Amino acid sequence: MSNTSKNTTPPLLIVDGLTVDYGTKGVSLRAIHDVSFELRAGEAVALVGESGSGKTTTAMAIAGLLSPNARVAGGEVRYRGSPLPIDDDAAMRPHRWSETSVVFQGAMNALNPVHRIVNQIAEPCVLHGMSRAEAMARARELLELVGIPADRGAAYPHQLSGGMRQRVMIAMALACRPSIVIGDEPTTALDVINQAQVLKLLVDLRTKFNLALILITHDLSVVAESCDRVMIMYSGRIVEDGSVADIFAEPKHPYTRLLMDSIPNPAEGKRMLRPIPGDPPTLMKRPLGCAFHPRCPSAMAICATEAPHLNAYGKGRVACHLHNSLAPADKVSVNA
Amino acid sequence: MPDNADILRLENLQVSFPMQSGVFDSILGRPKGVVRAVDGINLNVNRGEIVALVGESGSGKTTVGRVITKLVQPTGGRLLFDGEDMTTTHGFSTLRPYRHRVQMIFQDAYQALNPRHTVFDAVAEPLRSLRLVENRAQLTERVSEALSTAGLNPPQEFFARFPHELSGGQRQRVVVAGALVVKPDFIVADEPVSMLDVSIRAQILQALIDLRDKYRLALLFITHDLPLAWLIADRIAVMYLGRVVEIGSADDITLYPRHPYTVALRNSTPQVRRDAGSGGIQALQGEVPSAARVPKGCRFHPRCPLAFDRCRQEEPSAIEVGPQHLSACWLAK
Ligand SMILES: Nc1ncnc2c1ncn2[C@@H]1O[C@H](COP(=O)(O)OP(=O)(O)OP(=O)(O)O)[C@@H](O)[C@H]1O
Ligand SMILES: Nc1ncnc2c1ncn2[C@@H]1O[C@H](COP(=O)(O)OP(=O)(O)OP(=O)(O)O)[C@@H](O)[C@H]1O
Ligand SMILES: [Mg+2]
Ligand SMILES: [Mg+2]
Numbered sequence: 033m034s035n036t037s038k039n040t041t042p043p044l045l046i047v048d049g050l051t052v053d054y055g056t057k058g059v060s061l062r063a064i065h066d067v068s069f070e071l072r073a074g075e076a077v078a079l080v081g082e083s084g085s086g087k088t089t090t091a092m093a094i095a096g097l098l099s100p101n102a103r104v105a106g107g108e109v110r111y112r113g114s115p116l117p118i119d120d121d122a123a124m125r126p127h128r129w130s131e132t133s134v135v136f137q138g139a140m141n142a143l144n145p146v147h148r149i150v151n152q153i154a155e156p157c158v159l160h161g162m163s164r165a166e167a168m169a170r171a172r173e174l175l176e177l178v179g180i181p182a183d184r185g186a187a188y189p190h191q192l193s194g195g196m197r198q199r200v201m202i203a204m205a206l207a208c209r210p211s212i213v214i215g216d217e218p219t220t221a222l223d224v225i226n227q228a229q230v231l232k233l234l235v236d237l238r239t240k241f242n243l244a245l246i247l248i249t250h251d252l253s254v255v256a257e258s259c260d261r262v263m264i265m266y267s268g269r270i271v272e273d274g275s276v277a278d279i280f281a282e283p284k285h286p287y288t289r290l291l292m293d294s295i296p297n298p299a300e301g302k303r304m305l306r307p308i309p310g311d312p313p314t315l316m317k318r319p320l321g322c323a324f325h326p327r328c329p330s331a332m333a334i335c336a337t338e339a340p341h342l343n344a345y346g347k348g349r350v351a352c353h354l355h356n357s358l359a360p361a362d363k364v365s366v367n368a
Numbered sequence: 369m370p371d372n373a374d375i376l377r378l379e380n381l382q383v384s385f386p387m388q389s390g391v392f393d394s395i396l397g398r399p400k401g402v403v404r405a406v407d408g409i410n411l412n413v414n415r416g417e418i419v420a421l422v423g424e425s426g427s428g429k430t431t432v433g434r435v436i437t438k439l440v441q442p443t444g445g446r447l448l449f450d451g452e453d454m455t456t457t458h459g460f461s462t463l464r465p466y467r468h469r470v471q472m473i474f475q476d477a478y479q480a481l482n483p484r485h486t487v488f489d490a491v492a493e494p495l496r497s498l499r500l501v502e503n504r505a506q507l508t509e510r511v512s513e514a515l516s517t518a519g520l521n522p523p524q525e526f527f528a529r530f531p532h533e534l535s536g537g538q539r540q541r542v543v544v545a546g547a548l549v550v551k552p553d554f555i556v557a558d559e560p561v562s563m564l565d566v567s568i569r570a571q572i573l574q575a576l577i578d579l580r581d582k583y584r585l586a587l588l589f590i591t592h593d594l595p596l597a598w599l600i601a602d603r604i605a606v607m608y609l610g611r612v613v614e615i616g617s618a619d620d621i622t623l624y625p626r627h628p629y630t631v632a633l634r635n636s637t638p639q640v641r642r643d644a645g646s647g648g649i650q651a652l653q654g655e656v657p658s659a660a661r662v663p664k665g666c667r668f669h670p671r672c673p674l675a676f677d678r679c680r681q682e683e684p685s686a687i688e689v690g691p692q693h694l695s696a697c698w699l700a701k
Contacts, residue, residue: 056533083537083565099532137536137563141476193656194425217536220562221476223425223592224636250537250565253637294567296599303599303618307571311521 042113043070044211044244045094045132049107052089054315056101061315063089065268066107068342073211076238076245078255078276080291081265082312087248090265091214094246095134096124129156130208135201137217142201143189149200150175150185156207174203178233195226202233206241214246219254231258252295256280264288267313267323269339274348284350286328322353330354374412375450375554375586376436381409382444383431403659405431407610408445413554416584418577420597420618422633423607424656429590430475432607433556436588437472438463449554468498471547475558475590477540481531488527491515491545500550514549517575518542519568536563544572551583558590573600594637598622603692606630609667610659612686616693626695628672666698674699 050067053060064086071077079087092098094109096118104119111131117123136142144152150171157167172182178199180192189197198218205213215234219227235258238245247259255262255276262279264272264287272285283289290308310327313319319326325335334353342351383406406428413419421429434440435447438454447455449470457463471494474480481490491511494500501507515523518541531539540563547555557576561569577600579585591597597604597618604621606614606629614627625631657663663670669679678698686694687701 054533057528081565083541083563083568084535088535101533141479217563223423224594224633225424228636250563250569252566291565291567294570296566296570296595305570305574305577305599307574308567311519312568314522314525316525317522 041072044073044112045071046110047071047090047094047107048110050090050093050109051104051106052086052093052098053103053105054099054101055103059316060103060105062105062318063102063268063315064093066342067268067270068107069263069270069273071212071244071246073244074238074242075261076235076247076259078259078262079246079248079265080250080252080255080262081271082267083250084312084314085265086268087265088216091134091216091246091248093118095132095214096121096128097134126160129205129210130160131210132212132214133205133208133210134214134216135198135205135218137220141197143197145189148186148188149192150182153185153200153203153207156204160208170207171203174207175200177206177237178203179229193226195222195229198222198226198230199233202230202237206237209241210243212244212246214248216248217250218247220249220251227254234258252280252292264291267318268315269323269351270342270349271324271351272348273342273350274346278346278348284345284348284355285324285352286330286354287324290327290329322351373415375415376411376413376588377448378409378411378432378436378445379448380445381406381411381432381435381442381447383428383435383440384443401660404610404662405659406435406442407659407662409607409610409612411605411612411615413586413588415553415586416580417603418580418587418589418601420589420591420601420604421607422591422594422597422604424592424633426609426656426659427607428610428659429607430558433472433558433588433590436554436556437470438466439472464498467494468500468550469553470556471550471552471554472556473544473547473558473560475562477536477543477563480543481539483531485530486527487515487520487529487531487534487542490531490542491549494546494550498550510549511545514545515542517548517579518545519571519575520545537565537568540564541568541572548579552585553583554586554588556588556590559592560589561596562591562593576600594622594633606633609656609662611667611696613668613697614693614695615686616690616695620690620693624690626689626693626700627668627697628674628699629668632671666696 047067047069050064052064053062067090081087109116109118116127153171153174154167157170172185175182175185180196180199219230222230231254237243249255259276262276263270266287272288283292294306294308308327313323321336321338322340325331332353340351340353340356342349343356345355384402384404386402423429431440435442442455446453488511491514492507495507495510501510512523515526520526520541544560561572576587589600601618604618605612608629614630621630625634665681666679666684669675684696684698686696689695689700
C-alpha cells in the first residue's frame with residue numbers, strides 16, 4: 033500500500049461508535065449500529081455490503097445529511113480532532129462541501145435543467161464566500177479539471193451525456209476544495225465506458241489533491257480498480273475491514289466469503305448464479321447474536337446469543353466468533 | 369406452439385424525437401432538428417427466451433423498451449407481438465390486454481416510484497387498473513408474492529413504507545415487484561439489478577430465470593454490463609447509436625465478439641481480480657456522437673481503431689459471421 037505513514041499521521045476523520053435510528057409510525061428502528069472507522073488523508077476506502085445494510089445512512093450521517101426521521105442514537109464523528117454537529121443541519125453548513133462533500137447516485141439528474149452548468153458549479157463557491165467573478169473563474173477551472181472544455185460550460189444539462197453530467201457533479205463536489213469526497217454509487221448509472229472515465233478521474237484527483245475517498249458501491253470490480261481498503265457492512269454493522277488485496281485474496285468473515293463467491297466469473301466458462309441462501313434480516317427482525325448467523329455455514333452456538341465485536345485481526349478487523357482471538361496464528365483454519 | 373415461435377418482433381423499427389432545443393433557440397426561432405434515437409432495428413425474442421440489449425448510454429436501449437411497452441410511438445417500422453401488429457394500436461381499453469401481457473421494469477428506481485404511494489399501493493396499482501383481482505384478499509396475496517419474489521422478505525414489513533423510507537436497492541426491488549405482479553408473458557427489464565449487491569442480484573436473476581423456465585416468460589434485458597448480459601441472456605444484441613451492430617449467442621458475443629465496438633465494450637469492463645486485468649481498464653476514446661448527428665458511413669467509424677476508407681463512405685449492413693451471429697462491419701466477412 034502507498035501509505036507508509038499510516039500510523040504516524042493523525043486520521044482526518046474518526047467515526048466512533050456511530051449509531052443511527054429511523055423513526056417510522058412511532059417505532060424507532062436501528063439502521064446502523066456502533067460503526068467505527070478512521071480515514072486518513074489520501075486514502076480510498078470502499079464501503080460494500082448488502083442492500084439495506086446501512087451504507088447510505090453511514091455516508092449521510094458523516095455529511096450531516098440524514099433524513100428528518102433519523103436520529104443519531106450514539107457515537108460521534110470527529111474531523112481533524114473535533115466532533116462534528118452531524119445532527120444539526122445549520123451548524124454543519126460551513127463544513128459540508130468545503131471539508132466533506134458527497135456525490136449521490138443518479139445525482140446527474142439533480143442538475144437544474146434551466147441553468148447553464150458553469151453557473152451551477154459556481155453556486156457553492158458563492159455560498160462559501162467567493163465573489164461572483166472568482167467563483168466563475170473557479171468553475172471554469174473545475175470544468176477543465178474534470179475533462180470538460182471550459183467553453184462547454186455554457187451548455188444546459190440536457191445537452192450533455194450522462195457521463196459528462198456525472199463529471200459536472202464531481203466538479204461541484206470539488207468546488208470548495210474538500211478533503212473528503214464521499215461517492216454513493218457515483219458510477220452505477222453510467223455505462224462501462226463513462227464509468228471507466230469517471231473512476232479514472234476520481235483516482236487522479238485523489239493523487240493530485242491528496243483527497244480521501246469513501247466509495248460506496250456494489251461493483252466489486254470498481255473496488256478492485258480504485259480503492260486501497262474495503263469495509264464490508266452487514267445488517268447495520270461493519271463486519272470486516274482490510275486491504276483490498278487481503279480481502280479479495282482471503283476474506284475472513286463468512287459473509288464476505290459468500291459475497292465474493294456470488295460474483296459471476298466468465299473465466300469459469302459456465303454461467304452460475306450463487307446467491308447467499310436465506311434472506312437478509314430486516315430492521316424489525318434482526319436476529320439475536322451475530323445478525324448473519326441464520327445464514328452462516330460456520331455458525332456455532334455462541335453466534336446465536338452474542339454479537340461478535342469488530343476486533344483487530346491480522347492487518348485488518350473482523351467481527352466474527354471464528355476469528356475473535358487477538359492471536360490469529362493460534363486459530364485452526366476455518367476455511368472448510 | 370413450436371419452440372422457436374417468436375413472441376416479439378421488431379421490424380426496421382425507428383424512433384425520432386424532435387430535438388429539445390435550448391430556451392434561447394426557441395426564442396430565436398431556430399429550426400429544430402431530430403434525434404434518431406432508434407434508427408432501423410430488427411430484433412426478435414422467442415417465447416421463453418432472454419435477449420440482452422447492451423450498449424453505451426444514449427444508444428437507444430430504453431427507447432426500444434418504451435416502444436415495446438407502448439409508451440413511445442415509433443416513427444417507422446413495425447412492432448409485432450404474438451403475431452399481431454401492435455404498431456399503431458392505442459387507447460387505454462384497447463391496450464388493457466396487452467399491458468397485462470407486457471410489462472416494463474423501469475431503469476430509474478428513484479423516478480419510477482410515486483413518493484406519495486406506499487409500497488403496497490405501488491405494487492397493487494397495475495392489478496387494480498387492469499382489474500386482475502376480485503377482492504382485497506387476492507390483492508394482498510398477489511402483492512405479497514411479488515414482493516417476496518423480488519427479494520423483499522417478509523413482504524408485510526414493507527407494505528406501509530414510503531419510497532423515501534427505503535434504501536436504493538429496496539426501491540429497485542419494489543419496481544421489479546410492480547412488473548412481476550401481473551404475471552406478464554413478456555418483460556422489458558431496464559437495468560433491473562443495477563442497485564443491488566451481487567448476492568441479491570443473483571437471487572433476482574435466478575427468480576427471473578425460474579419464471580422463464582416455469583411459465584416461458586420472455587425477457588428483453590437491458591443493461592450496459594456485458595458480463596451481466598452474458599450471465600442471464602441466451603442471446604445478446606449490441607446497440608450503437610440507434611442500430612444493432614452485432615447480435616449472437618451470449619457466449620459468442622462475450623467470448624468471440626466480431627464487431628470492433630463490442631470488442632471495445634468488452635475491453636472497457638473492469639476486472640474483479642486485479643491481476644486478471646492487463647494493466648487496468650482501457651477506456652474507449654471519445655464520446656458517443658449525438659444521435660442528432662449520426663456520422664456518415666459506418667456510425668462507429670470516428671471511434672473505430674480499424675476504420676478504413678470504405679467505413680467513412682458506406683454504412684455496412686449486418687452480415688452472418690457464424691451460426692445465428694450477425695455483425696454490421698466491413699471487416700466481418
Ligand atoms: N428515512 C428512512 N426511514 C426509515 N427507514 C429507512 C430510511 N432510510 C433508510 N431506511 C432503512 O434503513 C436501512 C439502511 O438503509 P440504507 O439506505 O443506509 O442502506 P444501503 O446500505 O445504502 O442500501 P442500498 O445498497 O440498497 O442503497 C434499510 O433497511 C432502509 O429500509
Ligand atoms: N423524449 C425524448 N426526447 C428527445 N430525445 C430523447 C427522448 N428520449 C430519449 N431521447 C434521446 O434518444 C437517445 C437514446 O436515449 P435512450 O434513453 O433510449 O438511451 P439508452 O441507451 O437507454 O441510454 P442509458 O444507458 O443512458 O439509459 C438519446 O440521445 C436521448 O437523449
Ligand atoms: Mg444506498
Ligand atoms: Mg436507458
